[in-house]
Amino acid sequence: MLTPRHQALLMTLAGMTVGVAVFGTVLAINGNGDDDQRSTDVVTSQTSPTPTPRGDGLQADSLQYAAQTFGTDRSPVSAEVPVTWKAHQDGERPRFLDPTGVWQIRFDTRGSSKSPERQVSDRERSIKEEQLNVLSRDNGTLVYTYVDKARGPRMGLSRWISTDNGDSSAIEITVGGRPQDEAALRDVLERATRSLHLPDAGSRPN
Structure with missing residues (x-):
């Protein structure tokens, strides 16, 4: 049978585990967002400008x-x-x-x-x-x-x-x-x- 002191210690450990999990999830989400942004920037920087059509000559x-x-x-x-x-x-x-x-x-x-x-x-x-x-x-x-x-x-x-x-x-x-x-x-x-x-x-x- 757990004493009140042991019960309090277990609750503290459980809370810390949940906090770590939540923090890791937040980091994962933020990390994915940075990757998406970097990918978009690369694609944008590699886009070629539309060529300017040449004229049809003297009219x-x-x-x-x-x-x-x-x-x-x-x-x-x-x-x-x-x-x-x-x-x-x-x-x-x-x-x-x-x-x-x-x-x-x-x-x-x-x-x-x-x-x-x-x-x-x-x-x-x-x-x-x-x-x-x-x-x-x-x-x-x-x-x-x-x-x-x-x-x-x-x-x-x-x-x-x-x-x-x-x-x-x-x-x-x-x-x-x-x-x-x-x-x-x-x-x-x-x-x-x-x-x-x-x-x-x-x-x-x-």
């Missing part, structure tokens, strides 16, 4: 045009070019660049005794750029792509215009940009061709 309907005059005082030439493309060279071989330097149009008003078809062939052979790919060479116009070491893929459209039924070339117009800008580059070339005014050949070359 033809975003361009506005204005006439520019160049050439010489005795033989002035004019044509319409995009208003934000500024002259970086004048005279007989003017060049107009957009503010970013990505797109340009240039003219060569010196003329040549070579026909437009001959000019196309000669230009094609003279291009030394990497990965040259000629897309077309019709009607005195050479369309091609290449890879520039500094700027990446590029596109050029060069046109020679005759005022004597193709016997010689009066002027060259070249437009440059990127392959994704092709529709707008063609629009720039056509606009310059339609608006071209040469001193000795009327305002609309054939």
Whole structure:
């Protein structure tokens, strides 16, 4: 038979056992919570950002045009070019660049005794750029792509215009940009061709 002293001792031991069990359960719960949080943090830190889609290129309907005059005082030439493309060279071989330097149009008003078809062939052979790919060479116009070491893929459209039924070339117009800008580059070339005014050949070359 237990004495009152022994009963009190047993009750004390039982209470301590329950306390330890409860404390261990609390630690287990807290420990699991920390593990879950650490796991979430790792997953979050490894999530890749969503890539930003690339643009579709220069849009033809975003361009506005204005006439520019160049050439010489005795033989002035004019044509319409995009208003934000500024002259970086004048005279007989003017060049107009957009503010970013990505797109340009240039003219060569010196003329040549070579026909437009001959000019196309000669230009094609003279291009030394990497990965040259000629897309077309019709009607005195050479369309091609290449890879520039500094700027990446590029596109050029060069046109020679005759005022004597193709016997010689009066002027060259070249437009440059990127392959994704092709529709707008063609629009720039056509606009310059339609608006071209040469001193000795009327305002609309054939």
